[in-house]
Amino acid sequence: MADVSARRDYLSLLKSIAGLEGLRIIGVGAEAMLVEGYLGGLHIVAKYRVPKIYRAEQLDARLRKARTALEAKLLGRAAAAGINVPHVVYVDVEEGLLVLTYIEGERMKELLQSGCKDVGRLASEIGRMVGILHNEGIIHGDLTTSNIIVRGGRPYIIDFGLGFFSYRVEDAGVDLHLFKRALESTHPGLVEDIFSSFAEGYRSARGHVAEEVLRKIEEIRMRGRYVAQRRRKLFW
Amino acid sequence: MPLVLGIESTAHTFGVGIASEKGEILANVNSVYRPTAGGIKPSEAAEHHSRVAPEVLRKALEASGVSLESIDAIAVALGPGLGPCLRVGATLARYLASLLNKPLVPVNHAVAHIEIARLSTGLRDPVVVYVAGGNTIITTFVEGRYRVFGETLDIALGNLMDTFARELGLGFPGVPKVEELAARGRNLVPLPYSVKGQDVSYSGLLTTALRLCRERRCSLEDLCYSLVETAYSMLVEVAERALAHTGKSEVVLTGGVARSSVLSDKLAKMAKARGARFAVVDPELAGDNGAMIAYTGALAYVSGLTIPVEESRIRPLWRLDEVEVPWRM
Numbered sequence: 001m002a003d004v005s006a007r008r009d010y011l012s013l014l015k016s017i018a019g020l021e022g023l024r025i026i027g028v029g030a031e032a033m034l035v036e037g038y039l040g041g042l043h044i045v046a047k048y049r050v051p052k053i054y055r056a057e058q059l060d061a062r063l064r065k066a067r068t069a070l071e072a073k074l075l076g077r078a079a080a081a082g083i084n085v086p087h088v089v090y091v092d093v094e095e096g097l098l099v100l101t102y103i104e105g106e107r108m109k110e111l112l113q114s115g116c117k118d119v120g121r122l123a124s125e126i127g128r129m130v131g132i133l134h135n136e137g138i139i140h141g142d143l144t145t146s147n148i149i150v151r152g153g154r155p156y157i158i159d160f161g162l163g164f165f166s167y168r169v170e171d172a173g174v175d176l177h178l179f180k181r182a183l184e185s186t187h188p189g190l191v192e193d194i195f196s197s198f199a200e201g202y203r204s205a206r207g208h209v210a211e212e213v214l215r216k217i218e219e220i221r222m223r224g225r226y227v228a229q230r231r232r233k234l235f236w
Numbered sequence: 237m238p239l240v241l242g243i244e245s246t247a248h249t250f251g252v253g254i255a256s257e258k259g260e261i262l263a264n265v266n267s268v269y270r271p272t273a274g275g276i277k278p279s280e281a282a283e284h285h286s287r288v289a290p291e292v293l294r295k296a297l298e299a300s301g302v303s304l305e306s307i308d309a310i311a312v313a314l315g316p317g318l319g320p321c322l323r324v325g326a327t328l329a330r331y332l333a334s335l336l337n338k339p340l341v342p343v344n345h346a347v348a349h350i351e352i353a354r355l356s357t358g359l360r361d362p363v364v365v366y367v368a369g370g371n372t373i374i375t376t377f378v379e380g381r382y383r384v385f386g387e388t389l390d391i392a393l394g395n396l397m398d399t400f401a402r403e404l405g406l407g408f409p410g411v412p413k414v415e416e417l418a419a420r421g422r423n424l425v426p427l428p429y430s431v432k433g434q435d436v437s438y439s440g441l442l443t444t445a446l447r448l449c450r451e452r453r454c455s456l457e458d459l460c461y462s463l464v465e466t467a468y469s470m471l472v473e474v475a476e477r478a479l480a481h482t483g484k485s486e487v488v489l490t491g492g493v494a495r496s497s498v499l500s501d502k503l504a505k506m507a508k509a510r511g512a513r514f515a516v517v518d519p520e521l522a523g524d525n526g527a528m529i530a531y532t533g534a535l536a537y538v539s540g541l542t543i544p545v546e547e548s549r550i551r552p553l554w555r556l557d558e559v560e561v562p563w564r565m
Contacts, residue, residue, distance in 0.1 A: 031473075031476075031477075052469075053506075054502040054506045055502075059429070059465055059466065059469060141433070
């Protein structure tokens with residue numbers, strides 16, 4: 001990758017903004033850079049939305065600010081609802097910086113791939129958590145087994161970067177549809193087991209609304225991008 | 237060296253190209269239907285295609301210096317596209333294949349845009365940004381097919397620009413007209429920036445831009461500048477997501493809107509920041525054309541992909557990711 005020098009600049013910028021120590025880049029996504037470090041002895045992860053030089057400065061600043069603020073709000077609201085998520089330690093919306101507590105543990109993805117015995121209970125607990133989030137009008141937007149960390153037998157949901165607030169059944173349905181699709185591509189053999197336990201947990205949190213949302217999944221699949229009917233107006 | 241004659245007629249362009257699978261393009265003759273008012277009318281476009289077909293075919297043969305008899309196969313874009321238009325190309329292709337007793341090769345129009353871009357830029361395994369009047373797709377080759385990583389959820393980028401330009405009386409095609417005004421814009425007006433995961437949505441952007449224009453809430457230059465900035469940045473963002481997700485190291489821009497230097501500048505900046513190579517398809521081969529069908533047809537032909545005339549029905553909704561791409565295996 002190019003621009004190593006530029007990345008070092010980000011690190012010093014992070015240091016000066018929040019007084020972070022022991023910084024180490026752990027991931028460079030399309031939108032943000034993830035940096036692990038310590039803040040006064042607390043193990044943290046800093047999510048830094050990198051300025052994009054291809055966007056007009058005004059537009060870039062507006063987007064980074066809005067997205068950082070939204071993610072912080074979603075995490076705050078989720079935590080207040082009693083859901084295991086990283087805690088917001090520090091926010092600088094102008095710089096697009098979000099500092100969160102680091103969740104030590106194993107990703108659900110690897111846990112499943114190494115043959116976890118506790119799948120049913122975990123999936124049900126995750127379903128319950130997502131149900132509570134939806135009750136609170138929080139749509140995660142990117143539910144995958146990479147975004148669930150298991151610590152001491154308890155699942156934590158991370159990365160609300162694509163999340164938003166909505167009470168619509170449609171949006172909740174899309175959230176579950178994406179989760180199911182992620183299971184299909186990452187754990188094809190376990191989809192039915194995981195999803196049925198997940199749905200059971202989801203029902204326990206949402207009551208009769210749950211059925212409506214679960215029914216939506218099939219409808220959404222039918223109009224998904226791999227189904228010809230939806231394409232009618234797009235291809236010339 | 238097999239020579240393939242390719243016929244394009246998916247939308248407003250009727251084209252005939254002659255090419256080999258090595259990428260030699262012997263002819264590329266195209267005629268574009270221009271609506272007198274409003275947008276493309278499928279039946280009128282098809283009429284145009286029927287009218288110009290003999291002349292375009294004759295010119296292509298003349299340019300190539302080869303005779304019809306020395307052509308090895310006839311390729312045709314069977315879709316995706318507008319039914320009435322597709323039928324013109326398909327009819328001519330079936331006729332030629334039957335008359336000359338040559339194999340018929342079905343070509344997917346989107347795959348052709350991708351292959352001609354790879355040929356023209358020399359990039360081997362890029363993330364492809366395919367933008368045109370009717371398509372906005374981010375795709376790359378994974379396990380035997382071009383998989384769609386992101387696309388528009390409603391209208392295409394070219395469609396957005398064309399419709400906006402038409403409503404304002406700026407003329408067709410929309411992209412150069414809007415960009416010309418945009419170059420003189422200074423202030424960014426807030427417009428809906430709609431990226432949903434890997435996908436983009438342009439319809440809200442069009443509605444808002446047209447409303448701001450009607451209400452004269454800002455100068456036309458500023459509005460065009462904001463429209464271009466917003467629409468292109470959305471596209472570059474999803475292209476970057478595809479690049480990060482697939483770990484590929486090349487990006488290519490293809491399709492009619494590839495002629496936009498504003499868009500290619502933005503993609504180049506993004507690619508550079510990620511350490512990826514970036515290139516744009518030759519402007520001559522950016523819009524719909526016969527050569528890309530001929531070349532892709534030649535690739536398919538040497539891989540043994542031919543169909544009998546009876547099975548050459550048009551496929552108006554033929555998805556890119558349904559197509560097997562054996563020549564890249």
